[in-house]
Amino acid sequence: MTTLLRDIENGTLVVTIDAPDQSVNTLGASLVDEFEEMMQLATTDASVASVMIISGKPDGFIAGADIEQLQHLNGVTGTELSRTGQRLLDHLSTLRKPVVAAIHGACLGGGLELALACSYRICSSDPSTSLGLPEVQLGLIPGMGGTQRLPRHVGLDVALDMILTGRALHAERALRVGLVHEVVHPSTLREMALARAAALARHTLPVPHKRRKRTTTVLLEHNAIGRAIVFRKARQSVLAKTHGNYPAPLVALDVIRTGYDRGMQAGLDAESHAFGQMVATQQSRELVFLFFASNAAKKDPGVPEPAPDPRDVQRLGIIGAGFMGSGIAAVASQRGTLVRMQDTDTAKIGKGIAAVRDIVRERASRSRTSHHQIDDQLALVSGTTDYSGIGASDLVIEAVFEDLATKQQVLRETEARVATDAVYASNTSTIPIGEIASAAEHPERVLGMHFFSPVHRMPLLEVITTPETTAQATVTAVAYGKRLGKTVIVVRDSPGFYTTRILSAYMNEAGRLLDEGTRVEAIDEALVTFGFPVGPITLLDEVGIDVGGKVAGVLAQAYGSRMVPADSMRRAVQAGRTGRKGRKGFYLYDSRGERGKVDETVYTDAAPSKAGGVPANEITERCVLAMVNEALLALQEGVLRSPRDGDLGAVFGLGFPPFRGGPFRYVDAASAEEILERLEDLESRYPGRFAPADLLVDMARSRKRFYSV
Ligand code: NAD
Numbered sequence: 267m268t269t270l271l272r273d274i275e276n277g278t279l280v281v282t283i284d285a286p287d288q289s290v291n292t293l294g295a296s297l298v299d300e301f302e303e304m305m306q307l308a309t310t311d312a313s314v315a316s317v318m319i320i321s322g323k324p325d326g327f328i329a330g331a332d333i334e335q336l337q338h339l340n341g342v343t344g345t346e347l348s349r350t351g352q353r354l355l356d357h358l359s360t361l362r363k364p365v366v367a368a369i370h371g372a373c374l375g376g377g378l379e380l381a382l383a384c385s386y387r388i389c390s391s392d393p394s395t396s397l398g399l400p401e402v403q404l405g406l407i408p409g410m411g412g413t414q415r416l417p418r419h420v421g422l423d424v425a426l427d428m429i430l431t432g433r434a435l436h437a438e439r440a441l442r443v444g445l446v447h448e449v450v451h452p453s454t455l456r457e458m459a460l461a462r463a464a465a466l467a468r469h470t471l472p473v474p475h476k477r478r479k480r481t482t483t484v485l486l487e488h489n490a491i492g493r494a495i496v497f498r499k500a501r502q503s504v505l506a507k508t509h510g511n512y513p514a515p516l517v518a519l520d521v522i523r524t525g526y527d528r529g530m531q532a533g534l535d536a537e538s539h540a541f542g543q544m545v546a547t548q549q550s551r552e553l554v555f556l557f558f559a560s561n562a563a564k565k566d567p568g569v570p571e572p573a574p575d576p577r578d579v580q581r582l583g584i585i586g587a588g589f590m591g592s593g594i595a596a597v598a599s600q601r602g603t604l605v606r607m608q609d610t611d612t613a614k615i616g617k618g619i620a621a622v623r624d625i626v627r628e629r630a631s632r633s634r635t636s637h638h639q640i641d642d643q644l645a646l647v648s649g650t651t652d653y654s655g656i657g658a659s660d661l662v663i664e665a666v667f668e669d670l671a672t673k674q675q676v677l678r679e680t681e682a683r684v685a686t687d688a689v690y691a692s693n694t695s696t697i698p699i700g701e702i703a704s705a706a707e708h709p710e711r712v713l714g715m716h717f718f719s720p721v722h723r724m725p726l727l728e729v730i731t732t733p734e735t736t737a738q739a740t741v742t743a744v745a746y747g748k749r750l751g752k753t754v755i756v757v758r759d760s761p762g763f764y765t766t767r768i769l770s771a772y773m774n775e776a777g778r779l780l781d782e783g784t785r786v787e788a789i790d791e792a793l794v795t796f797g798f799p800v801g802p803i804t805l806l807d808e809v810g811i812d813v814g815g816k817v818a819g820v821l822a823q824a825y826g827s828r829m830v831p832a833d834s835m836r837r838a839v840q841a842g843r844t845g846r847k848g849r850k851g852f853y854l855y856d857s858r859g860e861r862g863k864v865d866e867t868v869y870t871d872a873a874p875s876k877a878g879g880v881p882a883n884e885i886t887e888r889c890v891l892a893m894v895n896e897a898l899l900a901l902q903e904g905v906l907r908s909p910r911d912g913d914l915g916a917v918f919g920l921g922f923p924p925f926r927g928g929p930f931r932y933v934d935a936a937s938a939e940e941i942l943e944r945l946e947d948l949e950s951r952y953p954g955r956f957a958p959a960d961l962l963v964d965m966a967r968s969r970k971r972f973y974s975v
Contacts (some may be wrong), residue, residue, distance in 0.1 A: 270300045277315040284322030292819030293376040294332035301489045317466035320368040328377025333844035345542030351410035355383035366468035379410040389451035398434025405550030407518040409541035414525045414533040428514040479693040552927030568744030568756045569737040576745035586666035588619025593721030596625035599646040615649035657683040665693040673704035689739045691715035699759045700732045709734045727752035728917035732759045755911040761824030764918040771896035775834025775889045776802035783876030786864045792885035797923025807851035815839040834873035841871040886960040897929040898959035929974045938965035
């Protein structure tokens with residue numbers, strides 16, 4: 267529980283926020299009384315001339331409001347909760363004595379709202395320092411005055427960007443936009459904050475100069491017509507990104523606008539009212555679920571407790587320096603692992619290392635990594651064509667061509683060189699791990715580490731275990747995946763594992779819609795409106811139609827009639843369409859690979875085109891329920907350990923709409939009975955493809971849910 271420690275140092279009331287039993291400080295109802303007492307003391311104690319608020323944690327200020335409390339409001343409405351927070355911060359902002367916020371590490375959500383109510387904000391220059399209002403990422407809006415105070419401090423354009431996207435600012439940018447008054451070295455933060463508090467009390471601190479506003483900003487923000495333009499543009503941009511599926515950013519816009527049009531108090535009233543509404547939305551519930559599910563995955567060792575300790579991966583061997591191998595190498599080097607890449611010739615190694623450099627540099631440019639650090643990271647990566655240096659690896663990840671014989675050969679060659687307890691992982695996306703491992707002397711240390719492309723952007727890692735894989739190998743792969751910043755799920759070895767399998771069911775259905783004469787853009791549009799980042803046909807062009815065709819073949823063999831590939835997909839491959847990489851897919855591509863309109867010639871060599879086609883709601887129903895039912899089957903068969911893994915896998919690996927929580931949350935939201943009915947209806951019209959999983963039938967009969975909340 268977060269508490270406030272109070273101490274008076276030379277006339278400054280030092281308030282230290284700390285939650286000794288938690289990794290981060292959060293703001294919750296238990297702090298209300300302590301806050302009031304603190305402000306009472308500051309007001310009445312004549313020996314107190316100023317206040318300084320600092321965190322007791324070495325690595326963070328306040329991470330935000332206590333989200334768990336938001337889930338269990340115990341009769342209090344979200345609006346009331348927001349009003350309480352607003353009242354406290356209003357009191358803080360009107361104290362007769364100066365209040366300095368000393369910020370180091372994450373200062374997010376309620377933490378930043380608190381800081382905004384202080385008279386002076388000083389922060390450390392540490393890279394971990396970040397200031398932001400990420401509420402929209404949980405389907406909420408700031409509820410303690412943030413929608414009103416932030417624009418007043420940093421201007422409308424910066425505030426809109428921060429509030430509508432949840433983007434946080436690092437120290438230097440926070441200083442530039444006027445969010446903080448001063449940035450200092452972390453070692454001097456406390457001392458400088460105390461000095462500023464004392465100087466403010468003595469009125470000897472020069473008034474911090476105001477942020478200089480650009481002329482365009484002044485023109486747009488300071489007159490009603492200009493503001494109307496800014497708000498309209500912001501609304502359009504939110505709608506373009508969210509397709510209207512996320513209410514919070516739109517509501518935040520209205521609330522900010524109310525503050526501009528009718529003043530601070532009206533803005534605060536609108537904020538607390540809207541906050542209460544947002545807490546109760548389905549979207550917020552699902553986003554909060556994902557937040558907790560990801561946190562739980564971080565603590566999950568990947569095997570039942572008691573789990574053995576993972577092997578510490580200092581040296582990583584990567585076999586195959588292609589697209590995936592170099593992606594993994596880049597991420598690993600950024601986490602300080604020594605990486606040795608092996609490929610068949612020096613040109614491929616050279617290309618792989620160049621790809622690593624590009625990724626590391628691109629990521630560094632976003633995260634303020636110094637040239638020095640980039641050089642250090644790149645120095646960790648080296649290559650070989652004869653396995654030299656691979657023998658010392660703690661973990662080897664194989665990312666060669668998707669071909670069983672090649673993978674088995676590479677496994678044999680690697681095994682002959684590495685220590686017997688080194689872990690061996692294949693990054694295959696379809697070949698059963700058991701088949702690869704059958705070539706091993708020690709199949710017990712073999713598993714799958716299925717990364718997604720591009721490795722540095724995709725947040726999921728699917729670890730695949732066979733009945734022989736040891737717990738030690740599993741925990742090592744899981745722990746290392748987490749070290750690379752991934753959300754990790756563990757699935758049982760089977761064709762297509764979990765993610766490839768459910769994606770295939772979805773893509774096949776999209777293919778069948780093409781077979782029936784539905785237009786490419788109608789299919790893509792329907793699923794983007796549902797909330798996927800791109801439609802299935804665009805995705806197929808991205809992944810490669812030939813690759814998709816191969817995967818579909820493997821899964822059809824394993825799962826029979828319901829996975830038989832669509833005719834149009836087969837014909838597209840035959841017609842030499844490979845997708846974006848070959849500049850010839852379902853869409854047209856320019857010489858830079860930018861996607862254009864649908865290539866109308868697909869309707870002659872791959873799919874028929876009929877007038878009318880299938881309506882959007884039917885497109886969505888068929889594709890989504892094919893995926894959901896396949897996920898239910900994977901759980902029923904024990905491929906998945908839990909609905910939680912299934913939801914995380916679909917959202918973070920495949921882009922299942924986060925505001926829907928994942929396939930299992932989707933079933934819960936509608937009810938098992940309703941999903942069963944809808945699947946039965948589809949099965950009656952398309953026999954053999956939608957037979958509901960027995961698990962769903964049982965759940966519908968006993969009116970069960972996957973999750974209690
Ligand atoms: P790629 O063609 O870009 O790279 C494969 C590399 O392996 C090439 O550089 C090749 O020279 C090398 N190679 C082949 N035989 C070798 C051998 N005997 N020894 C050493 N190196 C050898 O392919 P990729 O896209 O990086 O895919 C690699 C693996 O990752 C495949 O199993 C694929 O299914 C899987 N995968 C790919 C994606 C993706 O989106 N590309 C996503 C997930 C998983």
